[in-house]
Amino acid sequence: MDPQDIDTLLPPELVSLEEPPAEKDACIKHLLDMAVEAGRVEDREAALEALLAREEETTTGVGLGIGIPHAQTDAVTQPTVVFARSERGVDFDAMDDEPATLIFMLLVPEGGSEEHLGMLSSLSRALMHEDVRDSLHEAESPEAVRETLKEAVA
Numbered sequence: 001m002d003p004q005d006i007d008t009l010l011p012p013e014l015v016s017l018e019e020p021p022a023e024k025d026a027c028i029k030h031l032l033d034m035a036v037e038a039g040r041v042e043d044r045e046a047a048l049e050a051l052l053a054r055e056e057e058t059t060t061g062v063g064l065g066i067g068i069p070h071a072q073t074d075a076v077t078q079p080t081v082v083f084a085r086s087e088r089g090v091d092f093d094a095m096d097d098e099p100a101t102l103i104f105m106l107l108v109p110e111g112g113s114e115e116h117l118g119m120l121s122s123l124s125r126a127l128m129h130e131d132v133r134d135s136l137h138e139a140e141s142p143e144a145v146r147e148t149l150k151e152a153v154a
Helices: 005-009 024-037 044-057 113-127 130-138 142-153
Strands: 061-063 070-072 080-090 100-108
Touching: 005 142, 024 044, 024 080, 024 100, 044 070, 044 100, 100 113, 100 130, 113 130, 113 142, 130 142
Parallel strands: 070 100
Antiparallel strands: 080 100
């Protein structure tokens, strides 16, 4: 992922610094609704079905306080990332049993599996660095979140 990709994938309106719902499915719906409001999802129900089906396959709680619910679906118009931060954490069934406090939803049009995997691996690599996670927790604006991610994936 190129740092400029952040501008396209994660515009400011897809960054929430408000506390998301505490329950996993409600949190996923909250993030999805942000993407719907931004005009990136054509069929909310189909996108939700794809996201929840993915959750049933295997956990998207990757550990270190990170949750990355994701799906490929024709319900989205373009590759999209939605970000939310939680003080109390959301249980994404992570291997380390830690709740997710940094949550990234990835939505990619059907057939974009290479792009999907590239986004997922770039994001996962960046988030393994404690300083990146700390910066995301401390960010005071959507722009600060986006700048942190641009630097992290550069």
